[in-house]
Amino acid sequence: ADAGRSRFAARPRVSRAGGVAVEAERLVSSVWVLLARSRSMGSRCGRVCWKWGSPLRRLTGFSRLLSTAVLAPQICVVGSGPAGFYTAQHLLKHHRLARVDIYEKLPVPFGLVRFGVAPDHPEVKNVINTFTQTAHSDRCSYYGNITIGKDVTVKELQRAYHAVVLSYGAEDNRILGIPGENLSGVYSARAFVGWYNGLPENRDLKPDLSSETAVVLGQGNVALDVARVLLSPLDILGKTDITEGSLAAIACSKIKRVWLVGRRGPLQVAFTIKELREMINLPGTRPLLDPADFTGLGDVVKDVPRPRKRLTELMVKSALEKPGEKEASRWAAATKEWGLKFQRSPLEVLPAADGKQARGIRMAVTRLEGSGESARAVPTGEVEELECGLILSSIGYRSLPLDSLIPFDPKLGIIPNSLGRVQGTPGLYCSGWVKRGPTGVIITTMNDSFDTAQSVLEDLQSGVLDLSNTKEGFKSVRSILHSRGVHPVTFSDWETIDAAEVARGKLAGKPREKIVDPQEMLQLISH
Amino acid sequence: RWLLAAWRPGGGSGAARRPGRFFGVSARARLSSEDKVTVHFINRDGDKLTAEGKVGDSLLDVVVDKNLDIDGFGACEGTLACSTCHLIFEDHIFEKLDAITDEEMDMLDLAYGLTETSRLGCQICLKKFMNNMTVRVPEAVADARQSIDMSKNS
Numbered sequence: 001a002d003a004g005r006s007r008f009a010a011r012p013r014v015s016r017a018g019g020v021a022v023e024a025e026r027l028v029s030s031v032w033v034l035l036a037r038s039r040s041m042g043s044r045c046g047r048v049c050w051k052w053g054s055p056l057r058r059l060t061g062f063s064r065l066l067s068t069a070v071l072a073p074q075i076c077v078v079g080s081g082p083a084g085f086y087t088a089q090h091l092l093k094h095h096r097l098a099r100v101d102i103y104e105k106l107p108v109p110f111g112l113v114r115f116g117v118a119p120d121h122p123e124v125k126n127v128i129n130t131f132t133q134t135a136h137s138d139r140c141s142y143y144g145n146i147t148i149g150k151d152v153t154v155k156e157l158q159r160a161y162h163a164v165v166l167s168y169g170a171e172d173n174r175i176l177g178i179p180g181e182n183l184s185g186v187y188s189a190r191a192f193v194g195w196y197n198g199l200p201e202n203r204d205l206k207p208d209l210s211s212e213t214a215v216v217l218g219q220g221n222v223a224l225d226v227a228r229v230l231l232s233p234l235d236i237l238g239k240t241d242i243t244e245g246s247l248a249a250i251a252c253s254k255i256k257r258v259w260l261v262g263r264r265g266p267l268q269v270a271f272t273i274k275e276l277r278e279m280i281n282l283p284g285t286r287p288l289l290d291p292a293d294f295t296g297l298g299d300v301v302k303d304v305p306r307p308r309k310r311l312t313e314l315m316v317k318s319a320l321e322k323p324g325e326k327e328a329s330r331w332a333a334a335t336k337e338w339g340l341k342f343q344r345s346p347l348e349v350l351p352a353a354d355g356k357q358a359r360g361i362r363m364a365v366t367r368l369e370g371s372g373e374s375a376r377a378v379p380t381g382e383v384e385e386l387e388c389g390l391i392l393s394s395i396g397y398r399s400l401p402l403d404s405l406i407p408f409d410p411k412l413g414i415i416p417n418s419l420g421r422v423q424g425t426p427g428l429y430c431s432g433w434v435k436r437g438p439t440g441v442i443i444t445t446m447n448d449s450f451d452t453a454q455s456v457l458e459d460l461q462s463g464v465l466d467l468s469n470t471k472e473g474f475k476s477v478r479s480i481l482h483s484r485g486v487h488p489v490t491f492s493d494w495e496t497i498d499a500a501e502v503a504r505g506k507l508a509g510k511p512r513e514k515i516v517d518p519q520e521m522l523q524l525i526s527h
Numbered sequence: 528r529w530l531l532a533a534w535r536p537g538g539g540s541g542a543a544r545r546p547g548r549f550f551g552v553s554a555r556a557r558l559s560s561e562d563k564v565t566v567h568f569i570n571r572d573g574d575k576l577t578a579e580g581k582v583g584d585s586l587l588d589v590v591v592d593k594n595l596d597i598d599g600f601g602a603c604e605g606t607l608a609c610s611t612c613h614l615i616f617e618d619h620i621f622e623k624l625d626a627i628t629d630e631e632m633d634m635l636d637l638a639y640g641l642t643e644t645s646r647l648g649c650q651i652c653l654k655k656f657m658n659n660m661t662v663r664v665p666e667a668v669a670d671a672r673q674s675i676d677m678s679k680n681s
Contacts, residue, residue, distance in 0.1 A: 090598065096678045123606035130602065274633040307636035419672075441637065443611050446599050447667040457675035 072097035072139075073460055074473035076161040078148045078402075080104035081111020082445045083167035083432020085131040090453035092137055095460065101161075101474050102135070104144040106200065107489040107521045108497060109135070111169055113442070115199040118225045119240035120232065122511065127442060135491045141474060144489035145522070149402045151486045152477055158427055160476045162465045163456050166406070166415060166422070166430040167449070170397035170438040176217070180349025181393075184208060185358035189216065189226050189394035196229055196246040198514035203245070208357075209253035211389020215361055217346055218394030219262035220270035224279055226392050227258040231336045233284050241505065241512045255390065257288075258338045263345040263377040265368055266293055266315055267300070273311045279338060280318055286331035288339030289319035304372075315340075343367065344384060345377055349391060360387045397438035413437065420452030427465060429456055493525040500524055564653040567661040568614075570597060572674045575661075582655060586648035586662065587612050597664055605649035607631060610638035612648035615663040621646070623656060640665040 075091060077084045080102050088100040108114065110128055117124045135142050148154060148168070157164045173188040175181065185208045194202030214230060216223045229237070234251055262269065280287055294316045301312040323331060344363040352359040362385050366377035399415075401408035407416050407423050414437055415422055415430045422428040431452035432445050440448075459465045481488060497515060504513035515521050562582040566589060567575055576596065580589040587601045590612075603609040607630050616624070621644040627635070631650045638645065645665070 094676045094678050123603050123608035126604040127602050443609050450598055451668055454672060454675055461675055
């Protein structure tokens, strides 16, 4: 029976043509299945009956068709960022019957694409278009405003779905673990990014931008993002989807100088060349690069893989070569500056006289043991202090355990898994940062999510996921939520919020004005 | 006979008996065959996908317009903000491609499985010399497994 079904099934399309094409295909495939079943009745009599159209035969075939529909896998994805959406997309594309429901804690979808990608990088957010297409598929549903682990447990999801995929990312950050870390003026870069990107939990951050110098600990792309947002000309920022509140605060900022401080050297920087180039060319700013840090590096990287080579060569060029006329005059006229400090490891945030406010940072001078990616920073005993009133620690995001019953490795900050299958828990999978750790760009997460989806598909095909075990999917979850007074936000509701944000943005010459209060969002869709 | 009929004055089957019309039809026919370029894509699972584009179309345009089944291709929609349209070219084609810009190389550098003849598909526009070329879609992950597909006729 299964062979018959797959032989005559039409290809599904998660398409822009919307429901119609899919419906037509489903109709065609149903007719084929019906005919196949009638034909497979075997006897000559059966064939004659089919040929002349026995109504009874057709009815039996039809009821068997209905039971086929019940064998559609019910899959649930927790998290609506790139990991969640790419996992869903791959499942829907490569399984013609699977139903995928995507759950999200916030009312609004898209995770770090909305709340992490910098406001001045709108092209990176184009993936929202393909995610929207996926959400519009008739075998996919989005349910926002539902906190897994609180409104419904993972166990309850496992009862309702054949497979549950955890794609909830990394909502926390690594801590420095040094004295003074909790002084006013010290924030995680994660919270700062959340603040300017309208993440509801960070909307009241009120970062102190009243001093001249800011120190960012870390030398990755997030560190460059926050430096760039702190120093960008206001007319550029004002045309992005940065929140109104943070733009107003940045407009009053006194910050003129941002240092990006790393424990190791130039050969170990984690940021990538496009972002570095952007920083070097940032209008109104000049780079502060100590030639001593870069002398001779050009030779060291001669035989290193191209990405690291070009990145290092760009830093070397900017530090050692005399700038062209245009660049020289731009740097001379610059009112703001940014720089890289190497081989400095934070020891203590120093308090101001009142004991509450940060006034500087004390750092250990390090030397490198080993080379390349695996070089280690070892303290030399020397110490240095840097005066600053704003410290942003950009040393990595961190995942949190969702539920005490789900395996979690607190040291690595990931869910222990093999190819996306959660260890020791059949039917449970993971994708994205919670699976691999919080590094990489969208393409890394995309490939990783496709890989997890492959594991789910393998398990569906091999029977590890038992489809004869009927699952109700959202139907049973809905009644659980109802009994707990939780109202899901649909994708169509999100589109109402989206339209409102775009309309408000238009008035201000921005792509959108993000709504930062979840209550306001819920009121808009009258929940 | 059909071919000969097509070259007769007055055009092929049916309509074109009107004097000035022949030139218009065949000139258009000549132009449209001149600006078509056929490209073969070897997909990650080894399948060969053949599609036709027009001179000037980017390879991303071809993949999107012809709805080619390549997972995750063109995430940033041709804005040099990702490397998902990474393609591997034949040597003799690669040599003749327009020089790569810093901006393209910056993103290409992040692509998985980079080769000596890699480029980003959104930056390569079709030219006549590319007709019938074969491009390969690179692997996306280190331990590529047998791909499972329960959507097609098997």
